[in-house]
Amino acid sequence: MDSLEACRDAIDAIDTELLALINERMAVVERVGEIKNKSGAPIYRPEREKAILQRLETLNAEQHGLLNAGAIEAIFLEIFAVARNLELPERIVYLGPEGTFTHQAAESRFGAMSEYLPMSTIAGVFKALESGRAKFGVVPIESRQDGAVGETLDLLATSPMKIVAELYMPIHMTFSTKAAHLDGIKRIYSKDKGFGQCRNFLNEHGLLNVQQIPVESTAKAAILASEDPEAAAICSHIAAKLYGVPMMFENIEDVHDNTTRFIILSDFKNAPSGQDKTSILAKLKKTTRAGVLVHFLHDFDKAKINLSKIESRPAKSQEGFGYWFFIDFYGHIDDKNVQKILKKHTDEVTWLGSYVEGEQ
Ligand SMILES: O=C(O)C(=O)C[C@]1(C(=O)O)C=C[C@@H](O)C=C1
Numbered sequence: 001m002d003s004l005e006a007c008r009d010a011i012d013a014i015d016t017e018l019l020a021l022i023n024e025r026m027a028v029v030e031r032v033g034e035i036k037n038k039s040g041a042p043i044y045r046p047e048r049e050k051a052i053l054q055r056l057e058t059l060n061a062e063q064h065g066l067l068n069a070g071a072i073e074a075i076f077l078e079i080f081a082v083a084r085n086l087e088l089p090e091r092i093v094y095l096g097p098e099g100t101f102t103h104q105a106a107e108s109r110f111g112a113m114s115e116y117l118p119m120s121t122i123a124g125v126f127k128a129l130e131s132g133r134a135k136f137g138v139v140p141i142e143s144r145q146d147g148a149v150g151e152t153l154d155l156l157a158t159s160p161m162k163i164v165a166e167l168y169m170p171i172h173m174t175f176s177t178k179a180a181h182l183d184g185i186k187r188i189y190s191k192d193k194g195f196g197q198c199r200n201f202l203n204e205h206g207l208l209n210v211q212q213i214p215v216e217s218t219a220k221a222a223i224l225a226s227e228d229p230e231a232a233a234i235c236s237h238i239a240a241k242l243y244g245v246p247m248m249f250e251n252i253e254d255v256h257d258n259t260t261r262f263i264i265l266s267d268f269k270n271a272p273s274g275q276d277k278t279s280i281l282a283k284l285k286k287t288t289r290a291g292v293l294v295h296f297l298h299d300f301d302k303a304k305i306n307l308s309k310i311e312s313r314p315a316k317s318q319e320g321f322g323y324w325f326f327i328d329f330y331g332h333i334d335d336k337n338v339q340k341i342l343k344k345h346t347d348e349v350t351w352l353g354s355y356v357e358g359e360q
Contacts (some may be wrong), residue, residue: 033087081111163353
């Protein structure tokens with residue numbers, strides 16, 4: 001096969017086989033959809049998708065395939081997204097507008113074929129889910145640099161929606177503007193966290209004294225900057241491109257491996273995958289009494305359960321000043337040792353979801 005033409009003929013022949021195989025797979029998927037729709041079982045099964053990816057990655061390594069794990073994931077995540085759509089088209093609501101990092105996160109999991117509904121606030125995402133306007137919701141929950149997204153935690157505390165998946169995405173910011181020079185810029189728009197993540201850049205470019213206007217999202221910042229030549233936006237690459245704002249500087253974030261953790265919300269419980277995390281909210285009684293939290297955490301130690309995170313938030317509905325604790329740990333709600341703890345603290349703990357641990 002030394003000519004370009006011969007190579008292309010070979011590719012065409014392989015693509016014909018691939019297409020037939022993918023269609024064959026989708027016919028089986030359609031059958032799965034019928035079975036699930038009869039029983040009302042959830043369509044999205046992150047633990048099954050994880051198992052498929054792991055099996056294929058192992059197989060690929062044994063066969064010394066040319067694809068790396070990232071490539072296998074990219075191809076198959078899109079296949080899963082198409083498959084889910086075939087089983088039952090489901091709408092995904094996310095913190096918009098179009099072009100937010102959350103939009104990017106949602107697309108990475110639900111593919112190009114799904115129907116998306118952008119909301120301008122995190123509360124709007126929860127509302128759309130609770131009213132049944134969408135099956136899945138995607139919101140940010142924490143950033144490596146700025147910590148927790150308080151609004152998401154507060155809404156998790158009161159919503160019946162559960163976390164069904166988590167995903168980590170690297171965050172790169174641009175400084176985008178229609179102005180020709182930096183000194184023509186009178187205001188900068190971004191999400192509040194956007195300013196925090198680019199403090200060094202703003203300082204180095206003498207922009208700390210320029211008015212900073214926090215808006216709901218980095219995409220909204222790009223829209224505003226697209227309408228105002230005296231403004232700039234700290235926003236994503238996608239948003240700058242989508243709204244036609246030239247990028248003056250790219251990758252302006254202080255920490256280049258800045259990552260945001262997103263959660264996917266829905267109304268079902270995942271089956272255990274063997275590599276799960278669980279999120280709970282602990283409203284411990286009498287938080288002013290010494291040792292309450294220590295005693296609670298000691299139960300995890302005794303049960304040999306590792307915590308991955310603990311975050312305290314001022315309680316919203318307790319008398320006086322109290323705290324709620326958002327805790328993530330390794331394990332699934334159905335695990336025996338987890339059940340034991342949850343039963344012991346049944347009136348203090350709210351289960352927020354068990355889901356496959358995301359790759360960082
Ligand atoms: O196995 C299932 O439950 C399916 O629905 C099939 C399938 C797939 O394409 O392999 C699709 C969606 C689920 O999220 C997991 C796997």
